[in-house]
Amino acid sequence: MIVVLVVASGAAWESPALTLLGGHRDIVVLKRCVDVDDLLASASAGQADVAVLGLDTPGLDVAAVDHLRRYDVRPVAVVPAEAWEGGRVRASRIGIATLVPDDGLDTLPDAVLGADEPAPPMLPEPADAGAPPGPGGRVLAVWGPAGAPGRTTVAAGLAAELARRRRRTILVDADPYGGSVAQQLGILDEVSGLLSAARLATSGLLAERLASVQRAVGPHLSVVTGLPRADRWVEVRAGTVEALLEVARERGDVVIDTGFSLEDEPGQDYGTRPGRNQLTRGALEAADEVLVVGTADPVGLSRLARALVEVREHTGGAAVRVVVNRMRPSLGWSEKDIAGMVGGFTRLSGLHFLPDDRSAVDRALVTGRTLVESGDSPLLRAVSSLADAIVV
Numbered sequence: 113m114i115v116v117l118v119v120a121s122g123a124a125w126e127s128p129a130l131t132l133l134g135g136h137r138d139i140v141v142l143k144r145c146v147d148v149d150d151l152l153a154s155a156s157a158g159q160a161d162v163a164v165l166g167l168d169t170p171g172l173d174v175a176a177v178d179h180l181r182r183y184d185v186r187p188v189a190v191v192p193a194e195a196w197e198g199g200r201v202r203a204s205r206i207g208i209a210t211l212v213p214d215d216g217l218d219t220l221p222d223a224v225l226g227a228d229e230p231a232p233p234m235l236p237e238p239a240d241a242g243a244p245p246g247p248g249g250r251v252l253a254v255w256g257p258a259g260a261p262g263r264t265t266v267a268a269g270l271a272a273e274l275a276r277r278r279r280r281t282i283l284v285d286a287d288p289y290g291g292s293v294a295q296q297l298g299i300l301d302e303v304s305g306l307l308s309a310a311r312l313a314t315s316g317l318l319a320e321r322l323a324s325v326q327r328a329v330g331p332h333l334s335v336v337t338g339l340p341r342a343d344r345w346v347e348v349r350a351g352t353v354e355a356l357l358e359v360a361r362e363r364g365d366v367v368i369d370t371g372f373s374l375e376d377e378p379g380q381d382y383g384t385r386p387g388r389n390q391l392t393r394g395a396l397e398a399a400d401e402v403l404v405v406g407t408a409d410p411v412g413l414s415r416l417a418r419a420l421v422e423v424r425e426h427t428g429g430a431a432v433r434v435v436v437n438r439m440r441p442s443l444g445w446s447e448k449d450i451a452g453m454v455g456g457f458t459r460l461s462g463l464h465f466l467p468d469d470r471s472a473v474d475r476a477l478v479t480g481r482t483l484v485e486s487g488d489s490p491l492l493r494a495v496s497s498l499a500d501a502i503v504v
């Protein structure tokens with residue numbers, strides 16, 4: 113049972129939040145506090161596990177959040193959806209990692225149950241033998257050959273664009289050679305979503321605690337961050353990515369950023385030992401669509417051609433789209449020329465071109481924002497038409 117304190121200082125979300133929390137069988141609301149002082153005093157009593165608080169409650173600062181943590185009370189902040197971006201920045205400054213938008217309160221109980229919990233102990237076998245799949249979303253795997261063609265840029269941009277269309281979207285960083293989604297999006301959090309997911313999958317708790325492996329980065333977008341260091345792929349047990357995709361797709365669309373290599377590692381046994389490239393292969397096998405990203409220069413295009421032959425062996429009949437990234441006039445190729453070059457290698461569901469747009473990419477990178485949040489640009493418009501093709 114999770115014991116909760118609430119301080120809403122009269123905000124409109126208080127009453128629906130109390131109804132939702134009060135109606136959950138694993139949650140009990142201990143007290144509605146009148147202000148932050150009341151909250152801190154109640155936390156000191158040592159009975160509460162979680163504090164649900166309005167991010168703009170007067171007096172809520174780093175010291176207050178520290179006080180909560182000293183008494184093992186995890187903060188969960190409710191943030192006005194229309195001031196989400198500012199709220200996210202402020203929350204991370206005062207040390208609150210779990211946020212819920214005030215127009216998405218239905219996720220509050222999950223956030224309360226999952227709020228940055230330490231990893232559970234390892235248990236033997238998964239307990240939940242397959243809940244019936246809901247209507248759910250689609251799994252879009254973003255893959256591409258070696259040479260940094262822009263997989264992460266495309267995955268993050270596409271996920272942000274789907275979320276802008278109010279589709280619930282989860283961006284998963286599954287690159288076994290080290291994650292970069294967290295850095296790209298300015299998520300400072302040290303906890304790796306993928307490693308937490310790996311531990312939860314082993315103990316069969318992933319479906320129940322999916323909320324705890326995600327970080328919200330917008331009202332409709334959340335991220336499962338990747339490996340903090342490349343060598344930590346060994347902690348990702350076989351079957352993790354498959355389990356993660358299975359539960360995540362029930363919640364919405366899933367965009368998964370992958371590695372480049374599909375090679376089979378020699379000497380791998382499929383019991384519980386992880387295989388490094390199994391993360392990428394698992395993502396491609398589970399995908400409804402695979403987006404193969406290549407760059408528009410000569411080296412990139414020849415790698416792309418080989419990649420298109422290779423990808424067929426690893427998809428379970430998924431649609432394959434090609435995204436030719438970093439198109440620029442100085443290369444002297446038209447889209448038609450490139451269509452002729454890549455079209456022969458495999459049957460494609462679509463061929464898309466994204467412009468080389470250093471200024472849009474840099475603007476997003478230096479502010480730790482998504483392409484969508486950093487304003488109009490040629491690249492964003494091209495990502496948007498890619499999304500048009502995918503969601504029809």
Ligand SMILES: Nc1ncnc2c1ncn2[C@@H]1O[C@H](COP(=O)(O)OP(=O)(O)O)[C@@H](O)[C@H]1O
Binds near residue numbers: 261264266468474
């Ligand atoms: N369309 C683009 N225009 C300009 N720079 C880009 C574009 N796409 C990617 N980049 C840059 O190329 C580099 C590699 O991109 P990244 O998405 O990290 O590749 P990958 O995930 O395939 O390794 C990054 O510096 C990124 O900012």
Ligand SMILES: [Mg+2]
Binds near residue numbers: 263264265287369
């Ligand atoms: Mg990458």
